[in-house]
Amino acid sequence: MSVRAVLLGPQSGRGDLGPLLDELGLDGPVATITAGWQEWEAEDDWLSAESGSEFTNLELYTRAERVWAADPELREAHRSMQADLRLLQDLHRRQLSLAADAWMELLDTSGPERVVGPERDAALQAIRDLDDRHLARIAEIRSHFEAATRVHDRDGVARERADVERILTTTPVVLIEGGHVAVLLNRIRLFGLRESLAQRVVLGRAAGSMALTERVMLYHDSPAVGRGHAEVGMAGLGLVQGVVALPDARHRLRLDEPVRMRRLALRVRPRRCAVLNRGDQVLWDGTSLTGPGLAVASDGTLVGWDEAA
Numbered sequence: 001m002s003v004r005a006v007l008l009g010p011q012s013g014r015g016d017l018g019p020l021l022d023e024l025g026l027d028g029p030v031a032t033i034t035a036g037w038q039e040w041e042a043e044d045d046w047l048s049a050e051s052g053s054e055f056t057n058l059e060l061y062t063r064a065e066r067v068w069a070a071d072p073e074l075r076e077a078h079r080s081m082q083a084d085l086r087l088l089q090d091l092h093r094r095q096l097s098l099a100a101d102a103w104m105e106l107l108d109t110s111g112p113e114r115v116v117g118p119e120r121d122a123a124l125q126a127i128r129d130l131d132d133r134h135l136a137r138i139a140e141i142r143s144h145f146e147a148a149t150r151v152h153d154r155d156g157v158a159r160e161r162a163d164v165e166r167i168l169t170t171t172p173v174v175l176i177e178g179g180h181v182a183v184l185l186n187r188i189r190l191f192g193l194r195e196s197l198a199q200r201v202v203l204g205r206a207a208g209s210m211a212l213t214e215r216v217m218l219y220h221d222s223p224a225v226g227r228g229h230a231e232v233g234m235a236g237l238g239l240v241q242g243v244v245a246l247p248d249a250r251h252r253l254r255l256d257e258p259v260r261m262r263r264l265a266l267r268v269r270p271r272r273c274a275v276l277n278r279g280d281q282v283l284w285d286g287t288s289l290t291g292p293g294l295a296v297a298s299d300g301t302l303v304g305w306d307e308a309a
Contacts, residue, residue, distance in 0.1 A: 005202045005240045005284040007209035007293070009276035010178065010248050016279065021053055021173070026201055029054040031171035035061040035187040036179025036207050047175070056171060058164050060187035067156040067190070074149055074156075078190075081145040085138060085234075092134045093231060099127045100229040104263070124266060131232045131267075135215060138234055142189075152192050161191040168196050178206025178247070185211050185234060194237050202239060209245040209276055214238045217268070219246065221254045230264055240284040244268045246296075247276040255302060262300030275302060 003024050021030070032055050034041045041061040048055050068075035103123035109116055151157055168174075174197055176184070184207055188194065204212040219230040246253065254260050255275065265273055272289075273296040274282045282293040282305065291305040 002285055003201060003283050004286045005204065005212055007212065007240060007243070007245050007274055007276060007282040007284070008203060008205040008247075009209075009278050009280040010206045011278070017047070017175075018053065020203075020281070024201070026173050028173065029056060029171050030173045030175055031055075031168060032057045033060055033174065033176045033184070033188065033208070034179070035064070036177060036181060036184035037061070038180060038183055044177075055175070056167055058167060060164070060191060061183070063160040063164070064187050064190055067154075067160060070156045071154060074151065074154060077145060077149045081141060082186075084141050088134070088137055088141065089231070089233070092130065095130055096127065096229055096231060097227065099123070099130055101227070103127060107263070127267060131215075134232050135235050151190065157190065161193075164191055164193065165196060168200070171200070173201045173203070176202060176204045176208030176211055178208050181207035181210050181216055182234060184208065185216075185236065188237065194239070197237065198239055204240075204245075206247040206276075209247055209274075211236050212240045213243055213245050214241055214271070215244065217244050217246070219264070220252045221260065230267065240289075242271055243274050243282065243284075243289055244271050245274050245276055248278075249275045250277045258300030260300070261296050261302075262298065265296040265298055265300060272296070272305075 006020070006024070030053050032044060032047060034044055034057060037043070038061055041059060042057065044055065044057055068078075103120070103126075106116065106120045106123050109120075145151070152161070178184075188197070188211070202212060204210070210216045213236040216233045216236050217230050218233040219228075221228045249255060253264075261273075274289075275294040275296065276282070280293045281291075283290050289305055293305060294302045295305055295307075297303045297307065
């Protein structure tokens with residue numbers, strides 16, 4: 001199997017990164033993206049100790065801070081875009097709450113399937129339509145920002161990107177660590193790195209695994225406020241397809257409640273949910289996914305990838 005990407009759960013603390021690189025036959029230096037750690041981006045010395053490999057941090061968070069400092073106009077435009085996106089997320093959350101509650105009520109409604117079934121299906125489709133529209137609106141807002149600022153043509157951005165691309169010419173493998181997934185994706189997009197990442201083997205850990213997929217789901221079955229409906233947060237890079245990554249699922253989802261997990265599995269179809277706890281991994285070869293990770297089956301139970309296909 002020729003691996004193009006690997007989705008990983010949170011750090012296991014067992015030093016398993018090195019053996020994974022050896023198992024996949026990935027030699028040579030590794031570039032790291034730790035922008036999701038924000039101001040702690042540079043605290044990555046332990047990675048070399050964990051794996052025995054040579055790592056070069058791309059420092060995307062620090063580079064973005066330099067860009068903002070040198071280009072206040074771009075910084076303010078980016079802040080304005082982020083404010084619009086936060087408002088949009090709140091509006092989506094309100095609509096989703098109503099639609100999800102209606103669907104859950106219909107799931108609990110008894111009656112002839114020929115009558116109730118199509119209404120359940122329509123309620124589910126309404127949620128999926130909300131998700132798709134939300135992603136389209138996000139793309140619209142981002143496109144407006146990029147066109148209005150000509151972000152990739154600005155001197156500071158172009159200079160930092162050229163330096164990143166120089167480093168990537170000698171690093172065939174990239175490790176994207178976790179942290180704040182929105183910050184992580186914002187920095188990757190700021191420097192236009194998607195295509196460069198697509199030409200390399202990419203390992204995504206925790207939030208980094210979410211960033212590699214087509215869409216990022218925000219989820220927690222026991223939030224401090226609200227019903228815990230999973231939300232579409234943003235589009236991912238789309239370097240791994242057909243899957244929704246659920247890192248740290250053991251602590252965020254009620255995996256032992258098949259009825260609840262079934263709702264999530266139905267929601268994201270035709271994509272499958274990858275349960276990524278510590279030590280879990282899912283491999284992508286460009287066309288298909290294999291374990292040894294777990295997926296959520298259509299009945300809400302946890303199964304291996306081959307069983308869920």
